[in-house]
Amino acid sequence: MAQILDGLKVSKEIKEEIRIEVEKIVQNHRRPPHLVAILVGKNGASMTYVNNKIKDCHEVGFRSSLLEFPSTVSEAELLEKIDELNKSKEVDGFIVQLPLPPQIDQEKIIMAIDPRKDVDGFHPENFGKMALEMDTFLPATPFGILTLLERYQIDTKGKHCVIIGRSRIVGKPMSILMGRKDFPGNSTVTLTHSYTPHIEQYTLKADIVITALGDPNFLKANMIKDGAVIVDVGITRVEDDSKKGYRLVGDVDFESCNDKASWITPVPGGVGPMTRAMLMKNTLLAYKTSVYND
Numbered sequence: 001m002a003q004i005l006d007g008l009k010v011s012k013e014i015k016e017e018i019r020i021e022v023e024k025i026v027q028n029h030r031r032p033p034h035l036v037a038i039l040v041g042k043n044g045a046s047m048t049y050v051n052n053k054i055k056d057c058h059e060v061g062f063r064s065s066l067l068e069f070p071s072t073v074s075e076a077e078l079l080e081k082i083d084e085l086n087k088s089k090e091v092d093g094f095i096v097q098l099p100l101p102p103q104i105d106q107e108k109i110i111m112a113i114d115p116r117k118d119v120d121g122f123h124p125e126n127f128g129k130m131a132l133e134m135d136t137f138l139p140a141t142p143f144g145i146l147t148l149l150e151r152y153q154i155d156t157k158g159k160h161c162v163i164i165g166r167s168r169i170v171g172k173p174m175s176i177l178m179g180r181k182d183f184p185g186n187s188t189v190t191l192t193h194s195y196t197p198h199i200e201q202y203t204l205k206a207d208i209v210i211t212a213l214g215d216p217n218f219l220k221a222n223m224i225k226d227g228a229v230i231v232d233v234g235i236t237r238v239e240d241d242s243k244k245g246y247r248l249v250g251d252v253d254f255e256s257c258n259d260k261a262s263w264i265t266p267v268p269g270g271v272g273p274m275t276r277a278m279l280m281k282n283t284l285l286a287y288k289t290s291v292y293n294d
């Protein structure tokens with residue numbers, strides 16, 4: 001049986017470290033860090049994620065604000081709000097929860113965010129800095145995966161890492177980060193996606209597999225090699241008879257892969273909570289002007 005990369009446990013440790021730091025800040029009569037979340041529409045999963053982020057803020061002692069807009073909001077209205085948040089001396093960082101409705105140009109919204117307050121690390125300036133190994137806000141999910149690998153001292157140097165999915169918030173940045181010079185990195189990276197034929201010919205050779213495609217139970221035991229490290233970013237709501245009406249299912253067929261892998265992340269309780277902890281970390285970095293000091 002594989003050992004568990006316990007994201008829930010590590011996320012609690014990180015939040016506790018942040019809480020202690022915020023406590024000291026407030027004891028020194030300074031205001032706490034302030035994170036703002038913009039939520040457009042009433043998508044169930046998005047509402048859960050954003051509410052959890054607000055809960056995390058309370059736990060670590062941050063101030064938080066939730067700005068909700070109807071799904072009919074115009075691009076101009078959102079841009080106006082972003083401009084206001086960019087200028088506000090009371091806001092350290094903010095996020096615009098994705099996905100956005102079709103009338104809104106996602107790239108235009110992300111481009112409008114001041115890179116200094118871009119705690120998601122989605123702005124091209126921050127993405128470029130990430131790729132060039134300069135100080136920046138790392139996108140929260142990849143940052144969470146790196147931190148999880150680091151805390152469990154998973155050896156990534158010289159290993160073959162196969163990533164499934166090339167999204168701008170997970171697959172693409174992850175493919176860059178695993179190949180960077182710092183630890184955990186120094187992997188040889190293969191980025192696979194929907195046009196990769198016979199994905200198993202790559203995953204079977206991988207020391208580390210990171211799946212981010214949103215296809216429940218996609219990765220089966222017969223697609224991985226003995227002792228592989230498996231990181232599951234996928235999280236899909238699958239309808240069932242439970243009280244909630246759904247359960248969360250990852251991209252990895254946990255049952256079968258658990259017997260073959262050396263380390264594996266569970267869903268829920270793996271990458272998801274780590275993502276949220278790293279958003280708190282980035283907000284603290286923005287507050288302390290650790291990344292941008294002008």
Ligand SMILES: Nc1nc(=O)c2c([nH]1)NC[C@@H]1CN(c3ccc(C(=O)N[C@@H](CCC(=O)O)C(=O)O)cc3)C=[N+]21
Pocket residue numbers: 048049052095096097098099120140141235248267268269270271272273275276
């Ligand atoms: N601007 C923006 N930034 C994001 O970081 C962002 C986003 N948009 N859009 C959607 C994705 C997805 N994402 C998750 C965060 C936490 C969990 C999480 O906490 N998952 C829990 C379960 C939560 C539940 O009950 O649904 C777990 O895996 O244990 C999952 C997914 C952030 N994203």
Ligand SMILES: [Mg+2]
Pocket residue numbers: 164165166167170171212213
């Ligand atoms: Mg993807």
